[in-house]
């Protein structure tokens with residue numbers, strides 16, 4: 098229960114609701130146990146009349162009529178209280194579930210990029226949905242059933258003992274047996290259902306990959322192999338499901354068997370006592386009714402124990418994430434308006450998960466409004482520079498300065514708010530084009546959206562769609578071509594009017610003519626914006642104020658286009674090769 102102590106703060110938040118719930122539970126169970134007593138009394142009256150102990154028939158009828166009214170009244174009231182009990186305790190468990198989900202979600206937002214690279218999406222989703230719902234079973238049903246059990250047992254047992262000690266003892270013999278066997282069965286069910294869950298997520302992951310890579314599957318014509326693999330997992334999943342349901346199917350028969358044994362004991366022992374004139378017939382019926390009322394809460398002990406164990410395991414997984422401290426901390430509370438001066442001073446950077454040193458002693462500086470182009474082979478460290486400017490990672494060696502101040506001392510949210518970033522692989526949400534562009538600026542006007550789209554050279558494409566800017570994009574923007582997606586993503590970055598604009602190799606998806614247009618538009622609108630252009634093309638870099646060339650994390654060349662084409666090395670070779678390609 099150590100991990101579940103984390104939930105105590107929510108119990109204290111909702112203490113009044115829970116307290117009211119508990120009082121209502123006690124009242125409803127008191128009332129529920131009144132019914133067998135009145136039924137027993139009624140039968141005893143009839144028996145007394147038959148034996149001639151009571152002779153006045155109208156008095157018997159009157160008493161029975163009163164008892165029927167009491168039974169109906171009590172049953173209605175008990176039902177109403179049971180409704181209120183669910184309304185208080187189960188509603189509280191839903192409120193706690195909501196709070197816990199929000200807490201986890203906020204923590205997810207705080208955690209750094211590295212956390213997401215280390216953990217699988219399925220696992221993140223599972224902890225916020227599956228695990229939280231297991232914890233809810235502890236805060237709601239487990240507590241409600243435990244209370245039910247305690248009250249029913251305390252009241253019912255006292256009542257039974259007060260009527261007949263011997264009969265009570267015999268009647269309750271099967272109860273511990275019932276509780277233990279349900280506990281064992283619940284454990285088996287839990288174990289088997291965990292396996293079923295694993296197969297379910299295996300199937301989902303398999304299908305998700307298959308749907309995402311459908312074009313590869315179709316073009317390689319490997320549908321039959323995919324179907325065969327799917328069949329294999331589905332078949333295994335079916336077997337595990339059947340295995341689970343074999344255990345599930347035992348649950349109710351086991352309960353009915355043990356209730357049956359209890360009832361037999363009541364009839365047998367009670368019958369003997371009746372023959373010996375020790376008890377009346379009504380008492381036997383009253384006991385049988387108690388057995389039926391008490392069976393469920395006793396069976397529930399085993400179920401609740403297993404529910405609490407599962408909740409404990411789930412809360413452990415939730416706590417693992419909640420206790421994670423974001424690697425990137427925002428240490429500044431004051432807000433800063435950036436100018437856009439960027440400087441790298443002897444920066445070396447190693448990714449701790451792969452131990453790859455992506456940058457080695459990198460130094461450069463870019464002034465406000467300047468454009469820096471970064472070129473280099475794949476894996477040379479270009480994107481890593483960008484990730485350090487956005488502070489997605491922190492440097493351990495050297496310093497990244499923004500406006501001559503260490504990036505670590507500037508408000509993290511201000512930095513990210515003032516950077517417009519166009520990634521290599523643009524992600525568009527399944528919403529309208531307009532909303533995707535506005536993502537960069539929530540309150541953007543229609544005019545601003547159109548201007549941004551024009552500057553990104555995508556306006557003409559958008560108005561060609563029947564619904565124009567209102568066109569809804571499919572998952573990952575499938576209705577747009579690669580180049581169109583890139584340009585919508587550029588519009589999203591420039592509408593922000595950021596202080597630093599970053600293009601991570603995003604112009605490679607458009608033809609050189611479009612690239613030319615976008616770059617000249619940029620030159621016009623980005624007079625005071627510091628711009629970083631990562632590219633494999635000289636055409637994207639040639640107008641930049643500065644160009645740096647990276648190789649295996651080191652700067653091997655830097656200067657302007659005119660300087661670098663006269664210097665032997667990577668840039669000149671690339672220039673000549675691309676010039677040749679253009680002429681061909």
Ligand SMILES: Nc1ncnc2c1ncn2[C@@H]1O[C@H](COP(=O)(O)OP(=O)(O)OP(=O)(O)O)[C@@H](O)[C@H]1O
Pocket residue numbers: 214448450451453454455473474475476477478479480481482521602
């Ligand atoms: N998140 C990461 N975790 C671990 N290693 C990484 C990560 N990102 C990049 N790397 C490694 O760091 C090195 C530099 O990668 P980077 O993405 O900066 O190169 P790049 O020049 O942008 O390449 P490309 O032109 O192919 O995009 C590569 O060897 C890469 O494998």
